[in-house]
Amino acid sequence: MADIFDSYTMARAWDEMFAAPGQPRPPYLSLFATLQPLSGNDLRFRADQLARVFTDRGVTFAYAGEERPFPLDLIPRIIDAAEWDTVTRAVRQRVTALELFLADVYGRGAVLDDGVVPRRLVTTSAHFHRSAFGINPANGVRVHISGVDLVRDEAGAFRVLEDNLRIPSGVSYVIENRRVMTQTLPTLFADARVSPVDDYPARLLAALRAAAPEGVADPCVVVLTPGVYNAAYFEHALLARLMGVELVEGRDLVCAGNRVRMRTTHGEQPVHVVYRRVDDDFLDPLHFRPDSVIGCPGIVNAARAGNVALANAVGNGVADDKLLYTYVPELIRYYLHEPPVIPNVETYRLDDDEVRHDVLDRLDTLVLKPVDGAGGKGIVIGPQADESTLDSLRAAVVADPRGWIAQRPVALSTSPTLIDDRVAPRHIDLRPFAINDGDEIWLLPGGLTRVALPEGALVVNSSQGGGSKDTWVLAAEPAASPTPLRGATGPVEVIPHDVAPADTGTGALEGQQ
């Protein structure tokens, strides 16, 4: 019988599952053994089932104006414990440095005085907000939730692709993917020790409560959503539901006297922590776009007065600007006096005349990204672009060098992915989610693995035809099992069920044809 991996041809990139054709890497051995006997048809059938469960559960995203199930590939991506430890240290380090940077930029400005980051870079960032000055978070945290995008290069080494410190999304898919996978493909999990992901909502709630203004013993936490038409509305609802907090829209909130309240059937109730999933620009029409109807006028002043905590803080975008990204390794050295655990992808700053000339000469060999783009919008991959695209790109870069960065194209690692009823390599990345509660930066074990479904594609965003994979972090063997094995501490007394009198004889159920 032909097995599903026979026809798998490896791409010219690091393959996550196979070291060589037919030779799975050690963490994948048991998965390989489980999947191998299945036929393409069989896998297809299960994949369709996954999609149906997602549609039924409403795990969808808005694509071109319609609701689509988020494509989940049924072959998981596996990361072993040692490698996950590296990822954890790298993300902690990065988030710690960027927290210090934000506190500095919206405070004393030492990093600018010392010339580590040019002042011009900060002041020209679209996400640098003067209104964020003087908002001092009670527990010092500005980046409560972050997503640091990682990719693996040709040699198999992780590299940081970008930081997301504003409102990183996708964690709902991590939670739902695992839930649906365990329900639909329980056999895959049989021999694997996969770290659970269902702690996330409790951790998030704890971090949000920890961020509450001083003197509030039992803070009221809410999730602020732009509304049901937002692409990530499903995620907002899921998080609110799993945390057991209200999901509010701007119109449910009212600000008076620098305090935020929500309108309820029992009058206006105070709100202390807002996990806002509304962009800075739309958050408060008094400070940002005056035409925003999804924000809450006055909320920024309430935050400045210390009566409400915003998560994440206003103005974080200055630290995930893609040009600032090129300075992060230096920031890590400056604030933490240590080298970065995971390096950046080689990146060129275009505000330097010499570099820009060099880049413009070889646009067709580089990737160009707008510095404040999100969702993969505006990215031009030189080697795959046609002449007219490159020409207009050249003009755009000359007109606004501050607006772009250039990167070496990294052939992202590939992972076997079910395409129709065959398995083929597709490029993937990884977005681990980190929660900072002020004492500890905690990483959700796994994170979101996004996969670019079109052949050869390198952009993994869901808005560009991307899907996802369940991401398994294999649990390290603990010295002593952290939660004692579930077992009775004493003999369990078994009490049989009551049964109807007629049923006590076995003959009673016969003859029911």
Next chain:
Amino acid sequence: MLSRIAESLFWIGRYVERADDTARILDAFLARLLEDPWSDEDAACRSLLAILGVVATEERRLTAGDALDRLAFDATDPSSITGAVAAARENARGARETISSEMWECLNVTWHALSSRRRAAERLGPALFLNFVRERAAVLAGLAESTMSRDEGWRFLVLGRSLERADMTARLLSVQLLTSGGPGDWRTVLRACGADESFLRTHGGTLNPTRIVEFLTLDRLFPRSALHALTTAEQCLRELAPGTERAGVRDAARRPIGQARTRLEYADQTHLLDELPVHLRALQQACAACSAAVSARYFKHAAPVAWAREGGG
């Protein structure tokens, strides 16, 4: 109404609730088994069997497959889902002229579909089977709600359902108390009672064991809490036999339920966790006593031994 019909309705209520609760408990425990890398399959399966009143005699290590065979697919044992559905259908068949034809059809279709659902589950995972059972139980509850007159028959149906529900909650919690309980385990207990989301909305996302026990035993508003089930059962019994006594309650069926309900309702919440084993034992005994008294009073013509307890103290 005929005693025989009343008895059938009482047992339809109990068996359908049993199938529903068993499906919920299995679903939650099996999911935990997959999601928690450190779970011990054998021990978890033995707990499960114990909760659901099945004695595990096997010496070898038990697997999730064994648990499913015994608790979901065993057609001969009314403690398993298939057995309970078959028994409910059998009772409905004997009462076809009384229950609405929609209810009969619902049970009949469910029973006929179980074997194909089982085959699908064996290929594609137990969730398929368990979700189906929960859905069908909900359909039956909805049909009863919208097609049955609120007469004696309705009260027997609801009484059976409520007693079974209180008993199941007591079972689940008493096993949980004996086994270790990390936060993941408590989440599983909430899920097994269908209470996870309701709990979160009421008490927020912090899983405090005392709060959880309180929610599942004492909550007045959550329909699957023991107190709510007892209150409903008591209400049914009062309507079946309105008391005219000046003092005391002469109804031997209502007395144990009323006592258990009052003991729970007025329990000191600060000691709830310590006193829980006592409460749970009393609760299970009250359910059994009530069930026996109901049989003795209303279903007199039935076989002389209406209920049996083995292994209990």
